[in-house]
Amino acid sequence: MNTLLLTPDTDPHAIATAASLLRRGEVVGIPTETVYGLAADARNVDAVHRIFEAKGRPQDNPLIVHIADFEQIYDIAAEVPPEAKALADAYWPGPMTIILPKQGTIPMVTSGGLNTVGIRLPSHPMARDIIRAAGVPLAAPSANLSGRPSTTTAQHVMEDLNGKIAAVVDGGPCAVGVESTVISLCGDTPRLLRPGGISLEQLEAVLGTVAVDRALREKIDDTEKVSAPGMKYRHYAPKAPVTVVFGTPAQSAAYISAHLGEHSGVLCFDDCAAQFPSGLTVCTFGRSDDEAEQAREVFDALRCFDSTDVTEIFAQCPPATGIGLAVSNRIKKAAGFHVIDLTEDKP
Numbered sequence: 001m002n003t004l005l006l007t008p009d010t011d012p013h014a015i016a017t018a019a020s021l022l023r024r025g026e027v028v029g030i031p032t033e034t035v036y037g038l039a040a041d042a043r044n045v046d047a048v049h050r051i052f053e054a055k056g057r058p059q060d061n062p063l064i065v066h067i068a069d070f071e072q073i074y075d076i077a078a079e080v081p082p083e084a085k086a087l088a089d090a091y092w093p094g095p096m097t098i099i100l101p102k103q104g105t106i107p108m109v110t111s112g113g114l115n116t117v118g119i120r121l122p123s124h125p126m127a128r129d130i131i132r133a134a135g136v137p138l139a140a141p142s143a144n145l146s147g148r149p150s151t152t153t154a155q156h157v158m159e160d161l162n163g164k165i166a167a168v169v170d171g172g173p174c175a176v177g178v179e180s181t182v183i184s185l186c187g188d189t190p191r192l193l194r195p196g197g198i199s200l201e202q203l204e205a206v207l208g209t210v211a212v213d214r215a216l217r218e219k220i221d222d223t224e225k226v227s228a229p230g231m232k233y234r235h236y237a238p239k240a241p242v243t244v245v246f247g248t249p250a251q252s253a254a255y256i257s258a259h260l261g262e263h264s265g266v267l268c269f270d271d272c273a274a275q276f277p278s279g280l281t282v283c284t285f286g287r288s289d290d291e292a293e294q295a296r297e298v299f300d301a302l303r304c305f306d307s308t309d310v311t312e313i314f315a316q317c318p319p320a321t322g323i324g325l326a327v328s329n330r331i332k333k334a335a336g337f338h339v340i341d342l343t344e345d346k347p
Contacts, residue, residue: 004167005158008126014169015126019133021166022047027054029143029157030130031171032122034095034179034197035150035299036157037066037140038165039130042076048109048139054164057146062112063139064097064180065119068131076119076137078103083185083207090206093123095176095197099184110139116186126171142179143168149236149302149334152177156303177296178326183210192216195326197295216329218337238305240265242313242335247342249288249316255342256314265310267301267331269294272316281308288316291324298327302334 006014018028022039025047030039038055040047042065052059065076070088073080077100084098102117111117122128131138142150143157151157154170161168181196183203191211192200203210245252253272260266265281269288276282285301286293305313317331317339318324332339 001163001166003158003162003165005154005170006167007170009170015129015133018130018167018169019135022130022134022136022138025050026166027051028130028166029151029154029161029168030127030138030140031124031154031169031174032066032127032140033124033174034122034176035152035174036143036154036168037127037138038143038157038161039066039138039140041134041136042066042110042139043105043107043136045107045109048107050165051139051141052109054161055141055144055146057141059109060112061141062114062116062118063110063141064182065106065110065117066127066131066138066140067119067121068128070121072137073100073119073121076103076106076117077101081185083190086206087183087203088121091198091202092121093128094121095123095180096120097180097182097194097196099182099186099193101186116184118182120180124171124175126169130169147237149238149299150179152296152299156300173296175296177299178323178330181326183207195323195329197323197326199322200325201322216325236299236302236330236334237336238302238313238334240305240310240313242267242315242331242338244315244317244332244335244339245342246317246339251342252316255340256316259314261312263309263311265305265308265313267305267313267315269316281305281310285327288318291318291322291327294318294327295323298330302331 008014027040027050097118097120144151145160152174157168176197181198182194184191253275270284283301283304285297320328
C-alpha cells in the first residue's frame, strides 16, 4: 500500500481526500491536539478491524470515538447524564474523553467488547474538519505501532505506519503531546481511568469527588477487562528497557549518574542534561518546572533512543500533579512500572 502524505497547508483538496478515504472504509492518520490519531469510521466493523491490524493492537483494547460537535454525542451514547454536559461545557472541545453507555450504532469491536464507549470532541480544527467532511464519527487510537511511544508529528506516523494505512494528514506538531484524559461516568462515582491534558484537579473542580483507578499506580494484568485504552499492556515504550528514578531533579540526576553503564541512555529534564557525561545518549523532554513542555516533548524524547545502541534507559519523572500526572503515567507505563522511588522513607 502506498501511504499518501496529505498537507492541507499546500493542498486544498487534502481534507476532502482524507474524508473520501474514511467514507470508503480506509484508515487515515489525522492530527489532534493530543497526539496523532489512527482514524476510521467508528460504525464500520471492517474499517475498525483495519485499525487493529495496522497497529498490531489487541482487540480487547477499546477505541475512543471522536466527534465534531457536541450534539453528535446523542447518536453514540445511550445515556448522557448532567455530569457529562457539565464536563463538556467546561473542557470540550479539548483533550478529554468521557466514558458512557453506548448505543447499538457503535459495534462491539470499537468498544473492545464493552457496553460502554469513550467519546471525545477534539479541539484541533483540522480534526473536526475531517470528521465533518467524512460525515461519520471516527474511532481513533494513537497512530503508532502498538506499544511504541505515541506520535506527535506526521513524520512519526509515517515512521511507524507507512505502507500500512491509506494516508496521513499533516497538521503540524501536537500542542498537548499526551493522550486525552479519560473519565468514566458509568459508576456511582466518576472515575479517572487515564490522566491527560485535563488534570485531575480540573475534573474535581466540575465533579467534586473523582476516584482514581489503580491502573494509574500499578501494572494491570493483561487478562483483566478494562474500560479505556492505555490501562494495560505495554505502552509508550522504546525498544530498550526503562527504569524510572523518582525524586527531586537533583536526587534523581545524582542516582542515575552513579548507576550509568557503558550503553546506558538517559531521559532527563533539560536543566539536568549537563550533569551527565558527554558522549552518553541523553534525550531531554522539557525543563523540570514546565509540565506543559514535558507533555509536548516526552514521546519524541522516548522515540529518540530507538536510533541509538542503548541497552537500558534511566528516566527522570515529574511529580504526579496537574498535567505532570499524565507525563509521569506515560513514563512509568513505558517502564512497565519499574520505579526506583528516592522519596520513600528508608528503615
